[in-house]
Amino acid sequence: MVFCIEKPPFNDVDTYLVNEEIIKKLSDVQSHQGIMGVCQMKSNQSISGKIILLDRLQDPGNVGTLIRSGVAFGFDTFVLDQSVDVYNPKVIRATQGAIFKINIIEDSIIDFIKKNEDIKFLATDLSSVIHLEDIDVHSDNIGIILGNEGSGVREEIIQASDLIFKLKMQNMESLNAGVAGSIIMYYLGDVK
Numbered sequence: 001m002v003f004c005i006e007k008p009p010f011n012d013v014d015t016y017l018v019n020e021e022i023i024k025k026l027s028d029v030q031s032h033q034g035i036m037g038v039c040q041m042k043s044n045q046s047i048s049g050k051i052i053l054l055d056r057l058q059d060p061g062n063v064g065t066l067i068r069s070g071v072a073f074g075f076d077t078f079v080l081d082q083s084v085d086v087y088n089p090k091v092i093r094a095t096q097g098a099i100f101k102i103n104i105i106e107d108s109i110i111d112f113i114k115k116n117e118d119i120k121f122l123a124t125d126l127s128s129v130i131h132l133e134d135i136d137v138h139s140d141n142i143g144i145i146l147g148n149e150g151s152g153v154r155e156e157i158i159q160a161s162d163l164i165f166k167l168k169m170q171n172m173e174s175l176n177a178g179v180a181g182s183i184i185m186y187y188l189g190d191v192k
Contacts, residue, residue: 004035013037028089041087042104049140050189051119053079053109055157056148057177060084064094065178066146066185071098073182074190075144078102081109109145113160119143122188123153123161124180131168132187142188146181 001014005023008015026036052075057063063084070078080086086104105112113121120137123145145161147153158164167180174180 001038047077050075051077051143053143053145054083055081055153057083060088060090061094062178064091066181067095068098069182069185071101073185075185076102079105079107079112109157121161122163123158125158125164126166128164128166130165132165149177
């Protein structure tokens with residue numbers, strides 16, 4: 001179902017023309033685009049391929065950026081453990097529609113690792129001596145674990161992972177989670 005100020009260019013969706021005042025009441029931003037959609041939340045779906053696991057990420061912009069990058073680089077399943085609500089309006093806006101192209105699973109990362117022994121889990125950690133460029137993964141079944149913006153991946157998750165690595169960089173200790181995760185997905189993803 002779509003609410004808009006002007007008739008949209010598609011005909012296969014129930015559309016309701018509304019005035020500016022109604023759109024302003026429905027929107028959570030001051031500068032809206034004059035169109036809003038209502039859709040059903042996705043239920044947990046089966047996993048496949050390359051997976052991103054988010055450990056307590058709190059910034060909606062980071063999560064949205066990671067989802068958008070994931071779709072671009074071949075990661076189709078996202079596991080969220082104590083992270084920001086994937087249906088937060090800021091997350092949805094940051095995905096630019098990519099949220100409709102992924103599997104979303106909310107679960108404990110530790111439990112997910114235990115249930116999926118056929119997947120190779122790689123966690124990011126600044127203390128690692130292995131760099132992203134040193135990783136030689138020949139499998140479609142990988143899970144990349146990204147940690148909280150301030151404290152990284154929890155120690156018990158690091159211990160449960162198959163490999164720990166970090167990004168090689170200069171003049172900085174770390175990068176924004178959305179940027180770091182996007183670099184990792186590009187390097188280990190399906191687009192070359």
